[in-house]
Amino acid sequence: MDIKIIISAVLLFSLESLSQDVKKEVNPHDCKMMFTYGYGYNKFFHISPSGSHDGGNITIRFLVRARSDAHLLLSSTPTPMDGEAVYEVVLGGGKNVFSDIRRLRLGSTKATAYTKDLLSPVELRGFWVHFDGKGILQVGKEGDDFPFLFWADPSPLDIRYFSFSTWTGVVGKWLYDCPIANDSETIEIVEAKPTTMTEKLRKYLLSNYNPYALPVLHEDHRLAVFMHLTFHHVNLDMKRSAFSIDGTVPMHWIDEKIHWKPEDYGGLTSLHITEHEVWIPEIVLYNAVGHGANILGHAGMTVTSEGAVMWSPSAHLEVWCNLNLDQWPNDIHTCELQLGLWSQTQFVELLLAENETVMEDEQRTGSEWEVIKLESETVISRTPWNQDVDADMLTSGTLTIRVTVRRQSQQQNIIFVVPLIVINVLMMLSFWMTSMNTGKFSIQCMCLVLLAIFTVTVGNALPAPAEHVPCLVLMYSWSMIAGLMSVLVTTIVINISRYAHASPPPTFICALITLPVTRIMLFLPQVKTEASKTYNQLEENFNVHESCADINTRTPTSTHLEIQQYWIILSSAVDHISSFIQFVFLVGILIKYN
Template sequence: MHIGIQAGSNGHILLSPIYKPGYKDPVYEIVVGGGGNQFTELRRNLKRNARSSVKTPRILSSFEVRGFYIKITQDGIIEFGKEGSALPLLSYIDVDPLEIKYFSFAAWTGVEAKFLYDCPIPSGNGTEPSPDSKEIEPPLSISDELKRSRLLYRLPWIPPKPQMDVRLGIKVTNVKYDAFKSKLVTAMSVVISWTDESMAWFPGKFNNTLSLKFRQGQIWRPKFHVFNSDNEGIFDARNSDLISMSYNGEATFHFQTKVYTWCVDSPPGLSKWPHDEYMCSIVIQPWEAHEKIFIDPIDPKDAKMHIFSDIDEVINNEWEMTTKQIVIGPTIWNKVYITDDNETHQSDRMIINVQVKRRAEAYNIVFYTPLVVLMWFVLMSFWSEPLTMNRIWFLTSCTIVICMGLCYIDYLIPSHTTPSILVLYTTVLAGVLLAILIQVCLMTPEMESIRTTETVQKVMNVNILRTIFCMPGYLTSSDRNGGYSLQEDEDPQPIPITRDIEEMESESQRMLGDKKDLAEFVDRILFVIYSITFAAMLAAHF
């Protein structure tokens, strides 16, 4: 097979015996100009298992098609070389050769490549010529001639000047914070602008051509990456436009990307989840350490940023975001981030401070409504009939509801933090369990000995406390005898029974039911304590 490749680097050729091979399937993958156009390699599997490799600096070109050939024999001899060269670049003998039925071409992310295959070979190149073929110079338009003259003998991986001034504009379009992994996912729109005076031209000589479009890899462009990203690599340019070059040498490149950064700014102590806030930083620096780039941030109101506003709209989600961008020089960075070697990277860095706050409207309904209802039910239970099993069953039901909620809440709350709302639920649960314990103790016969103690009787006889706790007046001994004393009247006259029978039974129950009176007294005390505790914790939470 004869192949022509036009690319800045990383021309990939796949030869496979099956359709759509997987990672483990045996294939032949030839990488031409890998590692930034530095080496050529033959692999036995996709992206791995290299069998032959050779250094080939500048083997590919972004402005001209360069010819190669692939030769595979039935004996398993695989050769790859330049068209017209006597010796191949790669040679490998496969003891278990593959029967090739499919082939495909690809390039690396951010590299545009053009592949031509099985074209007839013109005569005079040192190989067997095709009798009916000859090399024809394709007709070029004015813009193609201009582009060819600008790209001729230009190395796209070398910056135009030792020090480059680059305008960098970043618009954050979407953020998502993963509290379980402490990772921030940021989608952003990037606009890069720089000036290459060697690419300038006079429009009058080229039919008033004011601008050109270049693919990635044809000319030099500044590459950036995130210093505190979870993986190493340059910006993954998604939905990228062509590089627009004006006649004065000003170039503009726009693309969209998504970065993943660690965010370790977790608040100490109790967190306010779901009203949590986080402050994260994204450090952007040039990818090439040997390049010296000075960054000038583009104002969001600049015309360059507004050109792409239609396709780079901010997408709202559960997180509210506030961003602030600053640029720091290498001197300040070396003082802040001290390493063993601070002299290698001498470029500016852009730091984007992102403050995210969760929109908690839905969480408020889901979590706080049951919490308030449970608190209200617990407080109202202290005004119900004491010393009955209905009270026990009600408080037990509240305990079951809270425990069921706590069993599933760990799927929503990060385990490395303790939200104050979890403390609220735990406090309510502890209060319910304490109330159940007190009710059970009041129903036991052992409480009779405690009830008859002098201290308990004195506390229960304090009229101020009974008035504050809305308790009925306590009946004295004179009240029990209808206001008469036996010592004062030796010959009492029989008192006619004129009271209603139900009223007498109720009064008799009050006089004799001291155990129930104690239970009501304890309920009022618990009501006051629980009300103050719940109100204080809610106020501290918000």
């Protein structure tokens, strides 16, 4: 026999038995109440044996107020795991267009029905869900005998618990476990009548308001949404190349569907409402770290009698940023925030309110970054998810905000720059030790090792590789080269000073290093001519009257000592010149760094 005939027969039998139950209308007074926001089943209710749970038959009656996506979950356990078999009933899904039955949370649809405007954002509407224990699940409106949605499960579940939920950005008010009225009593599902001017105004504005429709009276009208950013905290994660902003995004626009005469409502010129009650722009961060949707937090809204809507939600914006590390750690970076709309891009224009994007004078939390410049422009481009589609209608205006930040912390300068200066000064001072003192060789080798250690430390502290090498890394690299040259010069100078020379330096060198100007500029000693002194005991205030050529007329001992003195003076000249070069090098890299 055809399986459809069997299911139809069983369903008709169930409907006959069910019709007696659904005639008992629910009384909304003295019901239990709960609110849900977003998707997630946080509280489960046990179905105890009662009139609503007769053997395998379960009937759950409830009232719900939501703009869309009311979810009811039927489960065998109080905490069903992901992937565990459950029954999930979705009422008013797809922006209040259809309803579904699923056998897994967010699973594939087992049964669906077109139910446009099934739910209401302003009034409670009643429903019933019946499960006969044999696999037939039925969903209907309160007061109707026949379901508008049903499904027969070939492998029925043992249902013991139920739970309520809505969807992202949707608030739901639920009434459940309501007393059952007598068969002869007729109770209408209504809420208390408005008693204040505010309640009357809310009823007037929101009763027939569709929060999914664009708030314009004519289809050819474009809606301008003005916004600006108020930063409370900015941060740049150098390792991830991610720039983040925490603050608020005040927005305002004109809702042509909201308008009233203040004199008709006690002089009320403004009304405070929640964000889900009227249309709001679905703003998306196109270059976000992550999906980029739902970037705005929750905040109340204010509407005026002229239709102006003002909304200031909190926001956490995190985007990828192309880093410029040339001047790290005194670095300046420019990052872009590309804001656009998820839908209705052809009818909504996102604009930055002129001169209203500000950085608060006092940040709520400490940050090492300071905003120094803000720029914005609107660019017509394709949405990121439609890059391959060739259609003009898929283009939209992207609000691009460029934020330039500068590091204001001096910690890196103290940690990395000061040791570099100290090491270079130490190498410079080592050249002023006596030319035959081997201690300066040890000092310069130690400085070279310290430079290598700090270079590795700087490399580990750097963020991800960038297009250009940071200036600080170049400073350490060139300092290591300068240190290597210092070791080489010191090695040559020590060997020249300690080696026994048979002849003096060339005549022009002797003449140059004995000139008074040279001696003053390089702080060189004078040649000592007394044979009683050893060549390393030099007197700086003795005048030289002889040239290198006159040394050959001296006695052998005197000649040998003076030859050594000329070589020692030459070594001192090389040391002092190297010291000056080291000083110029240090000043040069500091100027480049700053």
